[in-house]
Amino acid sequence: MRTWLLPLALAGVLVLALAAWVAFRPRAEGARRTRRRSTGLTAAPAGASDADRVAWVLGKLTGTPPRRIPRDGVLRDVLGRVSAEDFLAAAGREFRTELTLAEDRLGMTVAQFAAYAAHVRRGRRKPRTGGRKRSPRTTGDVLDRLEAPLLALASELGLRRDWDLEQARRHVTKEYLRWNARIHLAAREEERASVQARLEAIGRLREALAPARR
Structure with a gap:
């Protein structure tokens, strides 16, 4: 075997290794920058409202100025390419x-x-x-006992902590009737299933707001 082939082969291996390193280096650095952006956020300014604090987190994660984050914007749309896990972790720290x-x-x-x-x-x-345990007297008493899925639904429906239970039940009943009307308008099976699941969740929330039986 010719002796000059060995150095040539080693040089080829080094070239391939260098090309692979150059190709994958930007991706790794980008991942590190993403992790730093999602975990190294500064806290929102003192005195900010809860909605402003959420907008602050979203702004830092998405690169959008917090003042331009719409408070009535749908969370899924505002997040864009940011994963829900990164957002929840950052919001939890906030x-x-x-x-x-x-x-x-x-x-x-x-x-x-x-x-x-x-x-x-x-x-x-x-x-x-x-x-x-004493019987709940206000909506806030019930909210403090709810599991995360129902608590998220109660927040989405706009229940207030200072409402009495009767007012909260009336509000939830209106939402139930509104969604119940939608199920008859749903054209696709998937849409009907989604509305039905929503109705069942609202029904569970309404039961949670019912007065305790003696």
């Missing part, structure tokens, strides 16, 4: 609580998500008392 959200709840607005985050934070900060 509100100092763990936030979870099902995929079908990404249709809520920025303002509705802000209300949801505030409900979660308040419910987890509320001290747990031992002994017999």
